[in-house]
Amino acid sequence: MSSMPKWIKEVNGELWLTEDEKENLKLSYRAKKVIHSEQSPYQHVMILDTYDFGPTLVLDGVVQTTSMDGFIYNEMITHIPLLTHPDPKNVLIIGGGDCGAAREVTKYPNVERIDMVEIDQLVVKLCKKHLQAVSGNLSDPRVNFIFNDGTQFVKNHENTYDVIIVDSSDPIGPAEQLFSLAFYQDIYRALKPDGLMVCQSQSPIFHMPVLKQTYERIRSLFPITKVYTAVVPTYPGGLWSFTLGSKKHEPIELDKKWDKEAKYVNEGILASCFNLPQFMVKELFQD
Numbered sequence: 001m002s003s004m005p006k007w008i009k010e011v012n013g014e015l016w017l018t019e020d021e022k023e024n025l026k027l028s029y030r031a032k033k034v035i036h037s038e039q040s041p042y043q044h045v046m047i048l049d050t051y052d053f054g055p056t057l058v059l060d061g062v063v064q065t066t067s068m069d070g071f072i073y074n075e076m077i078t079h080i081p082l083l084t085h086p087d088p089k090n091v092l093i094i095g096g097g098d099c100g101a102a103r104e105v106t107k108y109p110n111v112e113r114i115d116m117v118e119i120d121q122l123v124v125k126l127c128k129k130h131l132q133a134v135s136g137n138l139s140d141p142r143v144n145f146i147f148n149d150g151t152q153f154v155k156n157h158e159n160t161y162d163v164i165i166v167d168s169s170d171p172i173g174p175a176e177q178l179f180s181l182a183f184y185q186d187i188y189r190a191l192k193p194d195g196l197m198v199c200q201s202q203s204p205i206f207h208m209p210v211l212k213q214t215y216e217r218i219r220s221l222f223p224i225t226k227v228y229t230a231v232v233p234t235y236p237g238g239l240w241s242f243t244l245g246s247k248k249h250e251p252i253e254l255d256k257k258w259d260k261e262a263k264y265v266n267e268g269i270l271a272s273c274f275n276l277p278q279f280m281v282k283e284l285f286q287d
């Protein structure tokens, strides 16, 4: 455990995490205490107990997931692809160190194997211990934790997976390559002939160039490419995007297949999440 990380400031006896969103935009969270703070070989990893969001995972000063709203992102990045594939058996999660995505995938009894390739073992260790509202203290034997760089891992696993979920952090540092065309090409090869992938593709409000580039790259490889959204309070802009690339299966009538326990996803969300606001339609499909 190191001393107070530079993202935390004490102001009039109060602890504040300040996240730099953009040059002229900062977002601050008042914290009760720093539960754990440590530099790993890849990034600074912190679990912060915040007043409004409870225990929160912060990597290099950026909020990744919180006990209060982590379920929204984790349900959306998993259930949409898993319902789109008619019979997912082998699932790969790349990143996802908070274990929230893996936890959702375990809700599918027909899934036989869940490989989770996370570059940073420290993230998993701390989230299992301090962030059980998200990780659920995952102990399902189908989950195989592999501590490796996801970009290297996919190169060596051709024709292996039904569904690949890229649950990455922002496209800087170790996650930068997780947004590259070369990586998506390797993912395409790692999928079975009817496989599909999904990735988080950032904020449509603040990161439209990243979303557009991600959409174009995935569309250049997959015959079916769709974008969907959810609202995540702790991600910049609130509105968040996910891009799905599929070799064969279309995400149609997902609402008719819903039979799980969840806090965000329900039939209504499944029926409507591909409906995009007009500015996204214009940027992605009309320009």
Ligand code: SAM
Binding pocket: 057, 063, 064, 065, 073, 094, 095, 096, 097, 098, 117, 118, 119, 120, 123, 148, 149, 150, 151, 167, 168, 169, 170, 173, 174, 175, 176, 177, 178, 200
């Ligand atoms: N839900 C969160 C969000 O969108 O902000 C992020 C989920 S998760 C915490 C992201 C994980 O990706 C981190 O734990 C990070 O260590 C991992 N990661 C980053 N680059 C990676 C890589 N090249 N290979 C595997 N995992 C990687």
